[in-house]
Amino acid sequence: MLAGIKLRLYPNKKQQGQLFQMFGNDRFIWNQMLAMMNERYKNNHHLPFLGKYKLDILLKPLKHQYSFLKNSDSSSLQIVNANLNQAWKNFFDKSIRARKPKFHSRKSTKNSYTGKSTVRVIGRRYLKLPKLGYIKTSKTGLLKDAKIKRYTVSLEPTGKYYISFQVEVEKKELPKTNKEVGIDIGLADLAILSNGIKYDTFDGSYFDKKATEWQKKFSRRRHLAQRLVLQDKNKKVLNPRNLESFSNWQKAKIVKARYQNKVKNQRKDYLHKVTTELVKNYDVIAIEDLKAKNLQKNHHLAKSISNASWRMFRMMLEYKCEWYGKKLIIVNPKNTSRICSNCGFNSGEKPLNIREWTCQKCKVHHDRDINAAVNILNKAKLTG
Ligand SMILES: [Zn+2]
Incomplete structure (x- = not known):
């Protein structure tokens, strides 16, 4: 099409x-x-x-x-x-x-x-x-x-x-399923759905570690080469070596880039798999606008979010929904983790280590992330 x-x-x-x-x-x-x-x-x-x-x-x-x-x-x-x-x-x-x-x-x-x-x-x-x-x-x-x-x-x-x-566009509209879903973006899990399904964060730690290793090798080797080049220059040797004559730091640079590429591609493949599945299974998908959530305040959290490739996840959902005839609704994240999805009672902010809690008012027990996902879906129903 x-x-x-x-x-x-x-x-x-x-x-x-x-x-x-x-x-x-x-x-x-x-x-x-x-x-x-x-x-x-x-x-x-x-x-x-x-x-x-x-x-x-x-x-x-x-x-x-x-x-x-x-x-x-x-x-x-x-x-x-x-x-x-x-x-x-x-x-x-x-x-x-x-x-x-x-x-x-x-x-x-x-x-x-x-x-x-x-x-x-x-x-x-x-x-x-x-x-x-x-x-x-x-x-x-x-x-x-x-x-x-x-x-x-x-x-x-x-x-x-x-x-x-x-x-x-390769595929045509996907068949309607008459199902809606809210998605909360997490740290340990990439996505938590309002129906309780969870998708893990992509684990690229092996290749990440390798890339970091080679990054270090690269810096060390390059530093050494620079020092030797400078030495030659200061000693005014007859044929001073230049940076290019040291090949091993360049090799390290290539190996490092290969590992980085590998982790990038695998993460992308994984996100494609998850987003395609979501678009196939649901007609309406609701997610939070993380920009408004201002995660930058928490450095560690922000890093994890970028590891989870939240941006790419959202972008893929955006265009896949458009192409496959599904609807993506972006909601304001305000209070989605504070409100009880059963009765609407706002019990305030909870520290990140609180994974489960019971509503003071209606006594319903909640999984923190699933509750947020349900709230996101409810918000989307009001706006969309
Ligand atoms: Zn409640």
Whole structure:
């Protein structure tokens, strides 16, 4: 299934200049090709019009003649050709009776170009686009796992830049289960569901330990190499060694990176497994907005949370719910761990080591995390 994803783009000054050129180049190619086709048509109405393939071949000499065309994402010029070819086809198609293609002017056409080259997601807010390089965007999370078919970069009349992606989404909507769930995010457990199911935190400690080991080796070896290089320099030896001539610290760096990568990939796989299962099993999923919970106050807790990859967990839920036709509700975490989910009595904050407690008012015994998860679900029902 094809889906559209639209993100804001924040090009820097240089990139804005490049984009101005790229938008103009698209118009330029359209007009050049159209002028030529008009000429052919005028000379002989019965000549077959030039197909897309022939138009693409003409791009090379044009680029040679007008070197500014080389600043374009080259796939965008091919797409201009494809569009022109289609417009021309429509003109000849008696059932459509389209008008003859017109020239594009800066005023009449949108400032945009469409490309189909490789776009790489670099970080949560960065993409790498052909010719433009690294460019700042709004959240790229939705693009994870999406197969990008094509993209359109545009400058809207508001002065804002956008990029719209046409993506291929692998699976279609999942069947409805008529089930809802609240999820509390924990430390020992990654996720605790309102129905009592718990998902463990991913245990990457083995590879983490290995990575730390090699990080230490790397620092030590590098430090030693630096000292020897300095020694050579101070002694003014004939052939002073440089940092690169010591290979073992570089090796340590590579090994360290491999372990880090391994733990990262395995954690990601695990989170994929859990989030896919959740989206399959429930139609409505409620989670807390942890940003509002302000966990930074507790350093240890914050670290554990990042280990639990809470952010990635939430992001995966966000896009999977969107793609698979399920609903994600983010609730304010206020009081979710204080209120009794049975009677609503607020018995105040409880220290983290209190795992279970009994409500003073209704005497129901609670598992701390499950109670919170139920509260989260109840809140979602009120808001959603
Ligand atoms: Zn109660």
